[in-house]
Amino acid sequence: GESVGLHLPTLSVQEGDNSIINCAYSNSASDYFIWYKQESGKGPQFIIDIRSNMDKRQGQRVTVLLNKTVKHLSLQIAATQPGDSAVYFCASGRQLTFGSGTQLTVLP
Amino acid sequence: KAGVTQTPRYLIKTRGQQVTLSCSPISGHRSVSWYQQTPGQGLQFLFEYFSETQRNKGNFPGRFSGRQFSNSRSEMNVSTLELGDSALYLCASSRGGEKETQYFGPGTRLLVL
Numbered sequence: 001g002e003s004v005g006l007h008l009p010t011l012s013v014q015e016g017d018n019s020i021i022n023c024a025y026s027n028s029a030s031d032y033f034i035w036y037k038q039e040s041g042k043g044p045q046f047i048i049d050i051r052s053n054m055d056k057r058q059g060q061r062v063t064v065l066l067n068k069t070v071k072h073l074s075l076q077i078a079a080t081q082p083g084d085s086a087v088y089f090c091a092s093g094r095q096l097t098f099g100s101g102t103q104l105t106v107l108p
Numbered sequence: 109k110a111g112v113t114q115t116p117r118y119l120i121k122t123r124g125q126q127v128t129l130s131c132s133p134i135s136g137h138r139s140v141s142w143y144q145q146t147p148g149q150g151l152q153f154l155f156e157y158f159s160e161t162q163r164n165k166g167n168f169p170g171r172f173s174g175r176q177f178s179n180s181r182s183e184m185n186v187s188t189l190e191l192g193d194s195a196l197y198l199c200a201s202s203r204g205g206e207k208e209t210q211y212f213g214p215g216t217r218l219l220v221l
Contacts, residue, residue, distance in 0.1 A: 032207040043112075043198050043212035044151075051207060089151065095164045096141070096200075096210060098151040 023090035133201030
């Protein structure tokens with residue numbers, strides 16, 4: 001079956017620095033990926049998505065990079081802020097398969 | 109536009125009981141998916157309903173069931189509750205297309221004692 005995983009369970013960054021959160025997937029046929037952010041006590045919140053015909057997509061302070069050759073995607077957050085502290089998930093497919101999540105902690 | 113709403117937000121039940129959770133999707137969304145989130149297993153897909161029909165199903169026992177109404181609102185039922193059913197139950201709605209983004213509700217936290 002398809003699996004989607006994240007490389008690091010935790011990531012700590014200084015406020016103002018850039019954050020990079022990585023994700024790997026197993027199914028080379030996966031053609032749609034989404035990044036979600038989940039704050040404590042809340043449901044996952046959509047951040048950005050990317051289709052397999054793209055290798056980069058930018059949003060507000062976020063960029064997602066997709067490398068289909070090595071089946072890897074990353075989420076880059078520019079100028080990380082305290083409000084960015086949350087668990088970040090990558091997911092793929094309509095029947096979303098989620099990775100285990102990376103807990104991002106922003107240090108003052 | 110209002111987001112996905114779920115009721116109740118918190119629930120405490122005892123083993124053997126049954127529970128029904130409700131989800132109201134974003135207006136215009138016809139697909140509702142349900143997920144279970146636990147610290148050990150992460151987010152796991154339960155099932156998806158589209159136009160009142162179950163379209164996809166995850167690997168959960170038959171104690172977990174759902175339905176969708178003509179207004180796209182969905183309910184999920186768990187019968188004969190077990191301690192391991194304690195979890196955050198999330199629903200997500202989308203327009204229903206293959207690559208449509210799913211938007212999540214705040215979840216219902218179920219505690220089984």
